[in-house]
Structures are given as structure tokens and as C-alpha cells.
Amino acid sequence: MPNSTAATQQATECEAHFVDEDKIRRLQAAMVSDDIIDIVVQAFRALSDPTRVKMIHALSTEELCVCDLARLLGVTESAVSHQLRLLRSQRLVKHRRKGKMIYYTLDDDHIRTLFAQGLEHAKCPQGR
Amino acid sequence: MPNSTAATQQATECEAHFVDEDKIRRLQAAMVSDDIIDIVVQAFRALSDPTRVKMIHALSTEELCVCDLARLLGVTESAVSHQLRLLRSQRLVKHRRKGKMIYYTLDDDHIRTLFAQGLEHAKCPQGR
DNA sequence: CAAACGTCTGAGCAATCGTTCATATGTTAC
DNA sequence: GTAACATATGAACGATTGCTCAGACGTTTG
Numbered sequence A, B: 001m002p003n004s005t006a007a008t009q010q011a012t013e014c015e016a017h018f019v020d021e022d023k024i025r026r027l028q029a030a031m032v033s034d035d036i037i038d039i040v041v042q043a044f045r046a047l048s049d050p051t052r053v054k055m056i057h058a059l060s061t062e063e064l065c066v067c068d069l070a071r072l073l074g075v076t077e078s079a080v081s082h083q084l085r086l087l088r089s090q091r092l093v094k095h096r097r098k099g100k101m102i103y104y105t106l107d108d109d110h111i112r113t114l115f116a117q118g119l120e121h122a123k124c125p126q127g128r
Numbered sequence C: 001c002a003a004a005c006g007t008c009t010g011a012g013c014a015a016t017c018g019t020t021c022a023t024a025t026g027t028t029a030c
Numbered sequence D: 001g002t003a004a005c006a007t008a009t010g011a012a013c014g015a016t017t018g019c020t021c022a023g024a025c026g027t028t029t030g
Helices: A020-030 A034-046 A050-059 A066-073 A077-089 A109-123 B020-030 B034-046 B050-059 B066-073 B077-089 B109-123
Strands: A093-098 A101-106 B093-098 B101-106
Touching (some): A034 A109, A034 B050, A050 B034, A077 A093, B050 B066, B066 B077, B077 B093, B101 B109
């Protein structure tokens, strides 16, 4: 990030007087790399839509095909397929073909626990 | 959801023949309520943006003011403030005033662990 | 009081998202 | 082969997102 004015701390900014650059530098050093941040963000983003969350929830129990999910959630099979593609691209679900049907399951166990954690958060009374 | 055709199962759909309605009904019974889903989704959505994730990460270590966050992340104080408002509205962060400055901290410990879990997922080699 | 500072907020805008529709692909049954 | 079916995909649309900008608000300092 723009740290060109590292030494010359302008006095017209915030608490830029004593703590200033040291604090920011220390925080920047502790900051996670952008690559890691991106993976975290994408995992959370996959779980930030009601349709996808419901799909994940259903798939965490058992293997389901596209039309099962569509009817369960009351949305178009096309919509489900699009969302599945997203989840597939992030390796959150995997699929296997059986005849005409394609069955989906959760791929990543991290996501299962991540989702469970979110659910626990939601169910907790103090959790707004 | 549109379940008007509950009894009259059209034979022209998927594996609607034997398993059909039972399976869907069972899944629907196991489905979490929309209210809970919404809370889950909103929590994950709060963590589905790089700026916010970085803010959460920084705040999970120590109390910070708006301009600290802005300089740390290299974005406008306005942008930070907007995001803080979102996080505040979901009770993920709390603030205290000290003179002109307003210091923010994480409010909810669930979010801290949720974020930690996401981070662990990202750092894990098999996690794509 | 007025000026300076840190923060907040509303409007506006480009970018992204989730859906629908039409169509394509791949499989099975005839 | 053709027809029927399950799923995938691209284009297009409205809705939402995250940012910037300009200005308002609340506090401190003189």
C-alpha cells in the first residue's frame, strides 16, 4: 500500500503524531496476504446467498440431483445449475454422473464445518 | 414454495416416480427456517468482501480508529466508514468515542472464530 | 463564537450478482 | 437414426454492491 510518506509524517492526519507509522507498519506486517484473503473471501461469498446456503445445507445431508434441488428450493433448474457451477468452480461441491442425472455432494469438509459454524452463530440467542 | 401440485405428481419430471415427494418433503422438513438462513447469509456476506475481511482481521487484534483502518487498507476514510456502518448494523463491531476519534473493536466473538475458521480453510493446502 | 479535525451519510455511478429465457450438450429409449 | 429427458450454458435483465464525492455532524481548540 502507498507508504511513500513513511518517514515524513504529516501532522495533519489523525493521531499521526506518536503512534502513527509504527502502528500501521505493525498491522501491515500482521496482515494476511492478498492471496489468502481472496480465498477466504471467495469461500464466504459462496455462502452469502440464501439459495446457495440452502443448497449446501441440503447437500450436507445427502447426495442430490439438480432437479431435486430445484424442487426443494422452488427455483428453476437453470438457476440451480448456475449456482452449482459457481460452487463447483470453487470445489465446494463435486458431481458424479448416473445416466441422465448428475448427483452432487459436498466436496470440501471445511465448508461443512464452516457452514455449521455459521448456523451455530445464527441460532445463538445473543447472535442478534 | 409452490407446492400446489403436491399430490398430482407429473410423470414428466426427473425421478419423480418413486422417491419423489417423500424425499423432497423430508428435505424440506430438515431445512432450516428462512429467518435462520437469513442470519447465516448476512453473517457470511459481511465476510465476503476483501476490505471488510481485512478490517475484521485488523480489529481482531486491537482497537482501531477509522483513519487507522483507512491508512492500513489504503482506502478512503469514507469507504471505511461505510463498511463500518454495515458491520455495525449487524453488530459485528462496536465503537467507543474518545474525543474526536471513534475506536472500533469486534463485538461478536462468533465472528472472530468464524473468520478464523475461514482463514484456516484458506491456508489449508487441500483448500484449493 | 469560529476554525480544524475525525467521522458519518446521501446521492450517484460502474461493476457485480442472481435470475430468466432460449438454446446447446449429453444420455437413454425407441 | 429420432424423440425425450436431465443438465449446462450464454445473453440479457433488474437488483445489489462498493466506491467516490460533497457535504453534514459532533468534538476540541483557540
